Amino acid sequence: MTAPSPGRYEKSELLELAQEVAEAAGRVLRAGLERVAGGILLATGASSKSSPTDLVTEVDRNSEELIVSALLRARPDDGVLGEEGSSRAGSTGVTWVIDPLDGTINYLYGIEEFSVSIGARVDGRSIVGAVHNPVNGEMFAACEGEGATLNGRTLRLEPSGRTLAEALVGTGFTYVSKDRADQARMIPVILPAVRDIRRRGSAALDICAVACGRFDAFYEAWLRPWDLTAGEVVAREAGATVNLVEGLADGSSTVVVAAPGLGGPLVELLKRSVAH
Secondary structure, three states, X not given: XXXXXXXXXOHHHHHHHHHHHHHHHHHHHHHHHOOEEOOEEOOOOOEEOOOOOOEEOHHHHHHHHHHHHHHHHHOOOOEEEEOOOOEEOOOOOEEEEEEEEEOHHHHHOOOOOOEEEEEEEEOOEEXXXXXXXXXXXXXXXXXXXXXXXXXXXXXXXXXXXXXXXXXXXXXXXXXXXXXXXXXXXXXXXXXXHOOEEEOOOOHHHHHHHHHOOOOOEEXXXXXXXXXXXXXXHHXXXXXXXXXXXXXXXXXXXXXXXXXXXXXXXXXXXXXXXXXX
8 A cells, every 4th residue: 555645545445454454463462362371471571551450461562563563554654542652643634543452351361352453533533443353353344434344244223222221231440449449339220220231351342342233332431542443433333322421430531332222321321320
């Protein structure tokens, strides 16, 4: 792919590149799984992230290095924002937002629920997303205004008439003890009001689970841009609502992703869970 002129981009080309690079990074992650035993990565380089339970791995960093180098080889003037510290401004208006291994704790324990997430933003607007599970080969992909797909199959949510009481809801928790305690206090209000709650450990895959109908809704506070950008495009293009709700978590907005008709009721439930 030739380097773009400043300010020039084609969304379809960005998406094609994102998928190619996500698959290449996924191969790195799959190879690294063979080095996991008993929940401990058998390699030097494991270190603490924001807390002792949130680990940074050598594989995580290698995946990000591969992604950044591949993207900038194809588009050397773009910006980059990566979870593992890659950050640079660009001149094209395009910024790649990268999570090289979403679901790090799952990965360390050999739980095959993790992903590579690559999104692209222009002027703060998420326009392209690719979320890849390298274990089962699933690739969620979307361009703004052009729909969403799962392995090439169109994803389109239609109103189901399902109530919140019938909704399967995904969520996730931060690894900071104080904030986890606040999140836990919400559960006694939320759980009786929905069909059930799932916590799978990869926010990008959870958001895409709403897009393909595996979850009816998803909410989580403390997500960072690399957790959200790619999945947000997939969910919106599939017909889900994506909202950032303030006031539910101290110091963070809460991402609420929902199938048609469920976003408003879930937001109201979350507000009640904080007020109780």
